[in-house]
Amino acid sequence: MLFIPFPFVVAILLLVLFVTMVRREDEASPNLPFLALILISAFQSLLSGLRWGYGVHGVMYVAPVVAATVPPLAYGGVSRLVRRSRRSWLSRIGLHALPAAVIIVLVAAWRDAIDVALVLIFVGYAAAILFLMRPGADALRLAPFEGAVSAYRAIIFTAVGLLLSAAVDTFVFLDLAWADGERAVTVITFGNLAALLILAVAAAAASRSRTPVETIDIAPKPETAEDKQTIAMVQALMETKHIYRDANLNLERLARKVGIPARQISGAINRATANNVSQYVNEYRIVEACRLLAESEKSVTEIMFDVGFQTKSNFNREFRRVTDMTPLEWRERKAPQS
Template structure:
């Protein structure tokens, strides 16, 4: 019976994951860097299987280069959810191609320095990603509010997985240098699982990554905090939520909300953070849950129909936010409140 290394199984799962994410029917542009990350991770897993499962040493010239590309793809995917302008993308492309070019050169002239270069690349990009998201989930200005929080958590996990991968690379380098190369294969197998973690969480972020085809640049100068200004900002946002029912827009994100309100995105985020101690995605989703509660109590629509009517796109996000706001499930809430004479909005508590 032919031997099938575990990395090949991992690669198959990644290809299936890529197919599932890529076939999403969505009007918005896909997050190509994150999709590319899934594809590259699958190819990297195949190279790992060829090297350590079948002893094909020649793939050692390719694997380090592809490993150097993966962190930059993750960063590019996150950047597409954070930045509102991509006018400098040619210069950025050259910048982020530099790590792979450096590793390619080291593979040829200094093989002993390749591992440390990969470690440095992983740590540098992990720090850069964490810096991009220093303002929390509100930093994902181009991610829909429906999935901003899970996408944020997934990206943070991916950045931490980069750090873990770098630590494993350091351990492998130490094992080889100390003459325990027989244990390197086991350690690299564990490292391959880290790659799967990185790609899994990146895919979770990609599934929430609706990047508009054209990006308008809103005014983004944040004025000093002011209680009156905060009140005016929140009043304007509430007007859009309650009168315009803007929360029903399933693709609503912070950038789009800022354009509709005519207020800088960071000003909206700061005002809501200070006034409610919640991020903007939670704030908007609470309006959606209030609408869902109204529909659950006053109509006979199914939970799925209500979910879409309230502005949610996925059942998992809807159920998570519903439980966060009300402390129960939609069906349990309907059973308890459908015949009540008056329905209290969960926002009033």
């Protein structure tokens, strides 16, 4: 009977995920590093299957180089959501190609150092990603507000995936050195593949990124004069221009419309409301959704799109966060009785 290694199954799943992401990608400028990360993860899983499933030793010269491209791609995908311009990552493409170049040199000249070098690369890029995300969800200046929190969580999982891969490589290195690799195959097969799945799924999730019952009070309580002025300007745009209806609204675009630096807007809203900017904007969306649910005959899906949401999962999650109800429960309680 034909033996199909488990890594091949993972590779097929990752290819399906890649095709799905490409087909769903409707932006003018897709997050290419994240898409490449999914494809590279599938290729790396294929190499793992060839090496440990069929004993193809030649892949040992290719697999470390491929592995060294994963952390820079993860960082590049995160950078595309954080930086104002793509040039911020692309301008340093030579620097981000350095890890793969170092591994190529080590493959040719010093193979014993490859595992240590890979661990340092993965840990270093994980730390860099966590450093980029230190402001929380508001760090994602180019991610639509609707999915900013979900994207933030996915990016944290991306960093965790890099750290998990580094931990697996460390364990395998020690196992080969001290126990002749008794557990190496099992750990590589399941540990590294788990890390690849976490990275790929998190990248896919991040790249998509995009009183309580009777009244919903979202009035800010600024603590400084500058905060008060900043939030007043943001609030004016929300209430008069209804810019929250823009499904692609993000912190960078909001800053341009208001004419205030993104960091100033983020800081003012954080201090005044204890929420991040995406939560603040989504609350305006939920307020209008509540009104439409109570006063119109539109379907929940129509209302979801009207107020600026694009997915039911995000809409339902934010609606419940603000009102402690589902949209249908709100409609049943608030709709006028005939």
